[in-house]
Amino acid sequence: MSGVGPAVRVSIESTCEKQVQEVSLDGMETYVPPLSMSQNLAKLAQRIDFGQGSDSDEEGVEAEPRDPQEWGKTEAEEDEATVKFQPSLWPWDSVRNNLRSSLTEMCVLYDVLSVVKEKKYMALDPVSQDPSAGKTPQVFQLISKKKSLATAAQLLLKGAEKLSKSVAENQENRRQRDFNSELLRLRSQWKLRKVGDKILGDLSYRSAGSLFPHPGTFEVIKNTDINLDKKLPEDYCPLNVQIPSDLEGSAYIKVSIQKQAPDIGDLGTVNLFRRQPKAKAGTQPWHVKLEAAQNVLLCKEIFAQLSREAVQIKSQIPHIVVKNQIISQPFPGLQLSISLCHSTGEKKNQRASPEKPKPDDHLYVLEHNLHQLMREFHKQTLSSIVMPHPASAPFGHKRQRMAGPMAYDKAEISSLQQNEGLLEKIIKQAKHIFLRSRTARTIDSLASRIEDPQIQAHWSNINDVYESSVKVLITSQGYEQICKSIQLQLNIGVEQIRVVHRDGRVISLSHQEQELQDFLLSQMSQHQVHAVQQLAKVMGWHVLSFSNHVGLGSVESIGNASAITVASSNGEYAISVRNGPESGCKVLVQFPRSQSKELPKSDVIQDGKWNHLRGPYKEVHWSKMEGRNFVYKMELLMAALTPCL
Amino acid sequence: MEAPPVSVMPVTGGTINMMEYLLQGSVLDQALESLLHRLRGLCDNMEPELFADHELVYLLKGQQGNPFLLRARRSLSHPTAPWHLRYLGQPEVGDKSRHALVRNCVDVAASHSLPDFLNEMGFRMDHEFVAKGHIFRRGALKVVVSKLSRVLVPGNTDNTEPLSLSSLVELSVLAPAGQDTMSEEMRSFAEQLKPLVHLEKIDPKRHM
Numbered sequence: 093m094s095g096v097g098p099a100v101r102v103s104i105e106s107t108c109e110k111q112v113q114e115v116s117l118d119g120m121e122t123y124v125p126p127l128s129m130s131q132n133l134a135k136l137a138q139r140i141d142f143g144q145g146s147d148s149d150e151e152g153v154e155a156e157p158r159d160p161q162e163w164g165k166t167e168a169e170e171d172e173a174t175v176k177f178q179p180s181l182w183p184w185d186s187v188r189n190n191l192r193s194s195l196t197e198m199c200v201l202y203d204v205l206s207v208v209k210e211k212k213y214m215a216l217d218p219v220s221q222d223p224s225a226g227k228t229p230q231v232f233q234l235i236s237k238k239k240s241l242a243t244a245a246q247l248l249l250k251g252a253e254k255l256s257k258s259v260a261e262n263q264e265n266r267r268q269r270d271f272n273s274e275l276l277r278l279r280s281q282w283k284l285r286k287v288g289d290k291i292l293g294d295l296s297y298r299s300a301g302s303l304f305p306h307p308g309t310f311e312v313i314k315n316t317d318i319n320l321d322k323k324l325p326e327d328y329c330p331l332n333v334q335i336p337s338d339l340e341g342s343a344y345i346k347v348s349i350q351k352q353a354p355d356i357g358d359l360g361t362v363n364l365f366r367r368q369p370k371a372k373a374g375t376q377p378w379h380v381k382l383e384a385a386q387n388v389l390l391c392k393e394i395f396a397q398l399s400r401e402a403v404q405i406k407s408q409i410p411h412i413v414v415k416n417q418i419i420s421q422p423f424p425g426l427q428l429s430i431s432l433c434h435s436t437g438e439k440k441n442q443r444a445s446p447e448k449p450k451p452d453d454h455l456y457v458l459e460h461n462l463h464q465l466m467r468e469f470h471k472q473t474l475s476s477i478v479m480p481h482p483a484s485a486p487f488g489h490k491r492q493r494m495a496g497p498m499a500y501d502k503a504e505i506s507s508l509q510q511n512e513g514l515l516e517k518i519i520k521q522a523k524h525i526f527l528r529s530r531t532a533r534t535i536d537s538l539a540s541r542i543e544d545p546q547i548q549a550h551w552s553n554i555n556d557v558y559e560s561s562v563k564v565l566i567t568s569q570g571y572e573q574i575c576k577s578i579q580l581q582l583n584i585g586v587e588q589i590r591v592v593h594r595d596g597r598v599i600s601l602s603h604q605e606q607e608l609q610d611f612l613l614s615q616m617s618q619h620q621v622h623a624v625q626q627l628a629k630v631m632g633w634h635v636l637s638f639s640n641h642v643g644l645g646s647v648e649s650i651g652n653a654s655a656i657t658v659a660s661s662n663g664e665y666a667i668s669v670r671n672g673p674e675s676g677c678k679v680l681v682q683f684p685r686s687q688s689k690e691l692p693k694s695d696v697i698q699d700g701k702w703n704h705l706r707g708p709y710k711e712v713h714w715s716k717m718e719g720r721n722f723v724y725k726m727e728l729l730m731a732a733l734t735p736c737l
Numbered sequence: 738m739e740a741p742p743v744s745v746m747p748v749t750g751g752t753i754n755m756m757e758y759l760l761q762g763s764v765l766d767q768a769l770e771s772l773l774h775r776l777r778g779l780c781d782n783m784e785p786e787l788f789a790d791h792e793l794v795y796l797l798k799g800q801q802g803n804p805f806l807l808r809a810r811r812s813l814s815h816p817t818a819p820w821h822l823r824y825l826g827q828p829e830v831g832d833k834s835r836h837a838l839v840r841n842c843v844d845v846a847a848s849h850s851l852p853d854f855l856n857e858m859g860f861r862m863d864h865e866f867v868a869k870g871h872i873f874r875r876g877a878l879k880v881v882v883s884k885l886s887r888v889l890v891p892g893n894t895d896n897t898e899p900l901s902l903s904s905l906v907e908l909s910v911l912a913p914a915g916q917d918t919m920s921e922e923m924r925s926f927a928e929q930l931k932p933l934v935h936l937e938k939i940d941p942k943r944h945m
Contacts, residue, residue, distance in 0.1 A: 481790075
C-alpha cells in the first residue's frame with residue numbers, strides 16, 4: 093500500500109481498535125462501545141457486495157458467521173484504505189461514493205428481496221423488539237442462567253458456611269469462656285504463672301515454708317481433644333492439669349510398731365494398697381488431681397526429711413533406711429517402721445490382696461502427727477524468717493543477729509542452733525504411744541486376772557503427745573467407800589512411768605512391763621491390809637500394830653509383805669493378818685486364854701486375873717471362809733468375834 | 738584532734754566473701770501504690786513490713802587515698818534491735834554483660850554504742866538521712882522501697898524533709914562471689930516490674 097508518488101512514502105497503520113466518539117474539553121476521549129456480535133454481523137453484512145455474483149454471495153453469507161472476525165478485519169482495512177486515499181485522487185469522490193453506496197444498497201435490497209422471495213435460502217421472521225434477548229441464542233441463555241444460578245448457590249453456600257462458622261465460634265467462645273472461668277477458679281485456689289505460652293502452676297509447699305527441692309510445677313492445659321459435634325460427657329472439663337509423673341497416683345506414710353523383727357528379705361517391700369481418693373461432689377477433677385499430687389509431694393517431703401535425719405542422727409542402734417522404709421528400734425525387741433507407700437498405676441488396685449495389713453497395724457495417730465510436724469516445721473521456717481530491722485541488714489534469725497552485740501556465750505549460741513528433728517520427735521511419740529498402750533494392757537490384764545482387790549483405771553482423755561496420765565484405784569467390791577487407801581497417779585512419759593502416791597511419794601518405773609506389774613501387785617497386797625485397818629475403824633476394833641513392810645517371815649520375791657493386828661473392842665480377840673504379794677494372805681485369830689481348851693492349865697497362873705492374858709493364835713482357813721472377797725470375809729470374821737451385847 | 742594515719746586494708750567478711758548484687762531504680766510517689774501492689778503479688782506471701790531507719794554515713798580520712806566509708810544504720814521502729822554497720826566495696830568492674838552491680842559487702846550487727854565507738858576510732862559523720870518504706874522478700878531477693886528524707890537538725894530524726902517526690906527502689910541479694918545465676922534471677926524479676934519501675938545497675942561513682 094505505498095503512495096502513488098515515488099518521492100513520498102507513507103506508511104499506514106490502523107487506528108486504535110476503538111473509535112473515538114468524542115473528545116471532551118478536558119481531553120477525555122469517549123470511545124464508541126465495541127460492537128456486539130449481532131451488530132458486528134449487521135455491519136459486516138452491509139459490506140457484502142451482493143452484486144458480484146450469486147455464487148460467491150451465497151458462500152459469503154454462509155461463511156460470515158463462521159469467521160466474522162478475520163474476515164471483517166481484512167475487509168475493514170481495505171475499506172479504510174479506499175476511504176483514506178481516494179479523496180486525494182478524485183474530486184468527485186464523495187458523489188461517486190454516495191452513488192456507489194446507494195447502488196450497493198439497492199443491489200443488496202434487490203438481492204435480499206429476491207432471496208426472500210425465492211424462500212429457498214432465507215425466510216423472514218418478525219424481529220422481536222428486544223434486540224439482545226431476541227438475538228441471544230438459547231445456549232447462551234442456558235449458560236447465563238446456569239451461571240446466575242451458580243452464583244446464587246455460591247452466595248447461599250457462603251452464608252451457610254458463615255453461619256456454621258459462627259456457630260462453631262460461639263461454641264468455641266463458650267468453651268473458651270468455660271476455660272477462662274475454670275482458670276479463674278483454679279487461680280483462686282492455686283498459684284499460677286505464665287511462662288511463654290504455657291500456664292504453669294505451683295503445687296509445692298514452698299510458699300508455706302517448705303524447703304523441699306522438688307519443683308512441684310504443674311501445667312494447665314486446655315482440654316480440646318473433644319469432638320464439637322458430639323454431646324459433651326458429664327465430667328467434661330475444659331481445663332486439665334498435667335502433673336509431674338512422679339507425683340501421680342496416691343501416697344501415704346505408714347507408721348507401724350512391730351514386736352519382732354521381720355526377715356531382712358521383707359525390708360522395703362511394704363505392701364501397698366491403694367486408697368481411692370474420694371471425690372467430693374462439686375469439686376473439679378483438676379482439684380482432686382492436684383490435691384492428690386500435693387499430698388504425694390508432702391509425703392515425699394516427709395519421707396525425705398526422715399531419711400535424711402535417720403542417716404545423720406547417731407543413735408545407739410542405728411536407724412536403717414531401706415528403699416521406702418525407715419526402721420528404728422525405740423525399745424529393745426521393738427521396731428518402729430515408717431514407710432512411704434506410693435502407688436502410681438491403676439494396676440495396684442488389687443485390694444483384696446491376701447496379706448492386706450491389719451487395720452491396727454497402722455498407727456494413724458503417728459501418721460497424722462508426722463503430717464502435723466511437717467507443717468509445723470514449715471511454719472517454723474516461715475516464721476523464723478523475719479524481716480530485718482534496719483532494712484539494710486541481711487536476712488536471718490533475729491537472735492543470731494543479737495548474738496554479737498549481746499555477747500552471747502557458746503551455750504547460748506548452741507541453744508539457738510538446733511532443735512529436735514522430725515525423726516527424733518516421731519520416735520519419742522512412738523515410744524510414748526507404745527508405753528501407754530503397754531501400761532493399759534498391763535493394768536487390764538491384772539484387772540482381769542485378779543478379782544480381789546479390784547483395780548480401776550481412769551484414763552484422761554486429753555493428753556500431750558509425750559505424756560499422758562492414768563489414775564489407778566485399787567478397791568474392794570462393796571467397800572469402795574471405806575477402802576480408799578490406794579490411789580495412784582501414773583504419769584506415762586516417753587521412757588519411764590512416774591507413779592505419784594496419794595501421800596505424795598513419787599516412784600519412777602522404767603519402760604519394762606514387769607516393773608509396773610510387780611509394783612501394782614505389791615500395791616494390791618498392801619491394799620488388803622489397809623482395808624482391814626479401815627474396816628477395823630468402822631467395826632470398832634483397835635489397831636494394835638500395822639506395818640507395810642514386814643521384816644519377818646518368808647522373803648517375797650516382789651516387794652514386801654505387810655501385816656496388821658487388830659483387837660476386838662473388848663480386847664478378847666485379836667486378828668492378825670499378814671499379806672504378801674506372792675505368798676498371799678494368812679489370817680490368825682488369837683483367842684482369850686480362858687476359851688482355849690487345849691492350853692494346859694498352868695499351875696502358875698491360877699488367878700482369875702490371868703484370864704485376860706492373851707491366848708494362842710489359830711490360823712483361819714481363809715479359803716474356806718464364806719464371803720465373796722477378802723474384806724467381806726474379814727467383816728464376817730470380825731462380826732463373829734465381836735461379843736454380843 | 739588529728740586523725741591518725743590510716744592504711745586502708747582490703748576487707749574480707751569472715752570465711753565467705755559475700756557480695757551484694759544490686760539493682761536500683763526510682764518510682765514517683767503517684768505510682769508507688771501500684772508498685773507496692775505489684776510487689777505484694779510477686780513476692781513471698783507475707784505481709785510487707787514497714788520500716789523506718791536512720792542511716793549515718795561515717796568517713797575516715799587518711800593521709801592519702803580514698804576516704805574509708807562506713808554506713809551505720811539503726812531502726813527507728815525497733816529501737817531495741819541492734820545497729821547495723823555496713824561496709825560496701827567498690828563496684829566490680831568486669832563482665833559488662835552481667836545484669837547487676839556487684840560489690841563487696843560486709844555486714845555487722847553492732848550494739849547501740851556504735852556511733853561513739855566510730856567517733857573514738859576517728860571516723861567522722863559525713864551525712865545522715867532517714868529512710869522509710871516497705872521491705873519485701875522473694876526467696877533470697879530483698880526488695881526495699883524507701884522514701885529518703887533529709888535530716889534538718891543533725892541527730893533529730895523527727896524533723897525531716899523529703900528529699901524528692903519519688904521513692905528509691907532497690908533489689909538486692911547477698912551471695913558469694915561468682916554467682917552469676919543470681920544476677921540472672923534478678924534481671925528476670927526486674928523485668929516483671931517493668932514498666933512501673935526500671936531497675937538498672939547504677940554505678941554510684943559516676944554520679945558523684
